[in-house]
Amino acid sequence: MKVLVVGGGKLGSMVIRQLRKNPRLEIVVADPHRNPCAVAEDRLCDFHLRVHVTPLNFKEVVDRVKPDLVVLARTTEDWEQSDVPMGAQYVAGMERELTKGDVPVLPVSEQVMGLH
Amino acid sequence: MQPRDGQKPFSRFAWLGREINEISPTFFKFFSKLPGTIQRSIKVTLPFAMLAIITVLPLDLDSKVQHALATFVCVSLLWTLGGLPLPVTALLVPVLLTFYGIFPHPADALVPFADPVVYLLMGGLILAAAFQKHGVDKRLAYYVVSRFGGDIPKVLLAFMLVAALLSMWISNTATVALLIPVVLGVAARVQEDKGRLSVLFLIGIGIGSALGGMATVTGSAPNAVASALIAQRTTWSFVDWMKIGLPTSMMLLATSWYVLQRTFPVTSRRLDTDPIRDELKRMGPLTQGEKKTLAIFLPTVALWIGGASIGGLFGLEPGFMSATIVALTAAVLLFLSRTLEWQDARSISWDIFLIIGAGLALGRGLQVSGAAEWMAAMIAGATGELHILIVMVVVAFVSVLLSNFMSNTATAAILAPVLISVADAMGVDLKFLVLVCGLSVSLSFVTPIGTPPFTLIFSTGMVSRKDLARGGLMVTVPAALIVVLMVFLMVGFGAV
Numbered sequence: 130m131k132v133l134v135v136g137g138g139k140l141g142s143m144v145i146r147q148l149r150k151n152p153r154l155e156i157v158v159a160d161p162h163r164n165p166c167a168v169a170e171d172r173l174c175d176f177h178l179r180v181h182v183t184p185l186n187f188k189e190v191v192d193r194v195k196p197d198l199v200v201l202a203r204t205t206e207d208w209e210q211s212d213v214p215m216g217a218q219y220v221a222g223m224e225r226e227l228t229k230g231d232v233p234v235l236p237v238s239e240q241v242m243g244l245h
Numbered sequence: 246m247q248p249r250d251g252q253k254p255f256s257r258f259a260w261l262g263r264e265i266n267e268i269s270p271t272f273f274k275f276f277s278k279l280p281g282t283i284q285r286s287i288k289v290t291l292p293f294a295m296l297a298i299i300t301v302l303p304l305d306l307d308s309k310v311q312h313a314l315a316t317f318v319c320v321s322l323l324w325t326l327g328g329l330p331l332p333v334t335a336l337l338v339p340v341l342l343t344f345y346g347i348f349p350h351p352a353d354a355l356v357p358f359a360d361p362v363v364y365l366l367m368g369g370l371i372l373a374a375a376f377q378k379h380g381v382d383k384r385l386a387y388y389v390v391s392r393f394g395g396d397i398p399k400v401l402l403a404f405m406l407v408a409a410l411l412s413m414w415i416s417n418t419a420t421v422a423l424l425i426p427v428v429l430g431v432a433a434r435v436q437e438d439k440g441r442l443s444v445l446f447l448i449g450i451g452i453g454s455a456l457g458g459m460a461t462v463t464g465s466a467p468n469a470v471a472s473a474l475i476a477q478r479t480t481w482s483f484v485d486w487m488k489i490g491l492p493t494s495m496m497l498l499a500t501s502w503y504v505l506q507r508t509f510p511v512t513s514r515r516l517d518t519d520p521i522r523d524e525l526k527r528m529g530p531l532t533q534g535e536k537k538t539l540a541i542f543l544p545t546v547a548l549w550i551g552g553a554s555i556g557g558l559f560g561l562e563p564g565f566m567s568a569t570i571v572a573l574t575a576a577v578l579l580f581l582s583r584t585l586e587w588q589d590a591r592s593i594s595w596d597i598f599l600i601i602g603a604g605l606a607l608g609r610g611l612q613v614s615g616a617a618e619w620m621a622a623m624i625a626g627a628t629g630e631l632h633i634l635i636v637m638v639v640v641a642f643v644s645v646l647l648s649n650f651m652s653n654t655a656t657a658a659i660l661a662p663v664l665i666s667v668a669d670a671m672g673v674d675l676k677f678l679v680l681v682c683g684l685s686v687s688l689s690f691v692t693p694i695g696t697p698p699f700t701l702i703f704s705t706g707m708v709s710r711k712d713l714a715r716g717g718l719m720v721t722v723p724a725a726l727i728v729v730l731m732v733f734l735m736v737g738f739g740a741v
Contacts, residue, residue, distance in 0.1 A: 183705060
């Protein structure tokens with residue numbers, strides 16, 4: 130089973146560590162940074178796709194990776210929007226838009242993962 | 246798809262330096278190469294050094310004028326350079342004005358922080374929080390866009406119109422934060438041109454929100470500053486602002502819609518808006534929360550516009566029907582009816598009230614001390630016998646330039662008090678200059694650091710700095726001239 134984790138920051142790394150408990154999962158991380166946490170510190174993922182996933186290119190990314198499941202693991206901090214008024218609402222709106230496609234998408238809450 | 250123009254959408258602070266580096270003179274290039282800690286020290290030290298220098302300089306001026314000028318320069322530099330957070334600089338204003346004895350009693354320096362316009366804006370922001378909580382804004386956005394069909398120019402107009410309509414009542418940033426995902430979701434439905442189309446739509450909603458914010462006093466904080474300063478000198482109401490703000494905003498919207506289509510041409514002609522219709526269907530009928538929000542919002546708008554006449558019919562106190570009290574009543578009703586919880590109001594940017602209060606206090610300090618009169622005499626002397634229209638054009642472009650690099654509210658707070666005295670020195674109606682300044686500061690869409698909505702748009706990674714600069718400049722120049730013309734005609738003919 131192939132899982133696309135959108136976001137390779139702190140939250141992304143926590144998600145991947147959970148997914149790694151199942152060694153049969155193939156994990157791809159989509160993150161625009163050259164060396165996101167999940168790659169630089171932990172080398173947790175099998176493949177790093179250097180892309181900024183938005184509603185505009187989501188379908189192309191999914192067509193390219195062909196994941197069985199997409200996990201959204203980006204925080205407001207990952208978006209560098211934590212100090213912009215309404216930044217959190219903007220990020221939530223962008224992530225919500227990604228759940229509208231045909232592929233199963235699971236957004237992960239930073240509160241639940243203990244990042245907040 | 247990689248972000249366009251090689252930009253890094255997530256390293257906002259990194260490109261902020263580059264942005265200034267690319268468009269500024271050699272000094273700024275040198276400045277941006279200094280280590281961050283030295284830059285920060287200069288940004289804080291320079292304003293206070295100027296404060297000390299102007300205070301002790303042996304000038305042939307009354308000491309109060311000199312001290313007020315020192316305060317003005319220090320606060321302007323702090324707001325421009327961002328050495329301290331804007332609200333912290335705002336707190337410094339009453340401290341300095343009292344320290345120098347410009348206001349002998351602390352209450353005099355703090356009264357402007359409780360100006361009625363501060364509470365009007367507060368009521369407006371609480372109403373906006375109800376809009377967001379119950380999704381009234383989203384429903385309106387989906388409804389308008391679905392009604393305009395799939396023709397791309399019409400969809401652009403719909404997005405710009407929705408952005409303008411929403412930002413008349415809720416914050417420009419909130420409007421843009423809501424519409425960006427919708428815009429990208431719609432643009433993704435096009436096979437060709439989706440990158441260019443998203444640039445067109447994103448810049449469209451950014452500009453639409455800025456223009457819509459001009460229409461009402463509650464639409465944007467600089468409007469509140471300009472409005473309060475005008476109200477200190479003459480009879481000025483919520484409706485008076487709308488008389489000039491609304492037509493100007495709509496005229497600018499039409500102009501920028503036309504200009505944007507020519508600046509960012511796309512080959513596709515039609516767009517699939519079915520997903521928006523589907524989304525609207527999925528939302529179903531109005532929810533209880535939406536109904537309660539609208540039941541409070543619509544009478545509030547009606548009372549803002551016709552409160553004086555309606556109150557007169559029922560024999561109510563005129564003060565009770567003032568826009569501020571109506572806004573506060575609406576806010577209380579939202580909480581009473583459990584449409585909002587106090588928790589929901591925590592997301593409001595409360596710091597804006599401090600900046601408005603500080604701007605008004607600074608303006609009052611400049612006037613009381615005589616510093617505004619002194620600056621006005623200098624400016625009036627330099628402008629000589631220039632026609633008021635030329636002075637208005639200069640004010641418009643200076644306001645636009647400053648607001649592209651610093652907070653719009655701070656720009657209005659710095660410029661407007663001086664402009665009032667300039668108008669007095671020139672012997673013209675102060676509204677000519679204050680309204681041009683108050684409206685022009687909203688035209689800050691050339692740089693991504695101008696306002697938070699454009700920071701959000703830039704962070705999508707779809708819009709390059711070049712796109713923003715091109716689109717922004719093409720719209721800003723005619724827009725500033727239209728603002729000048731509208732104010733000249735409306736004030737000149739006594740319509741406001």
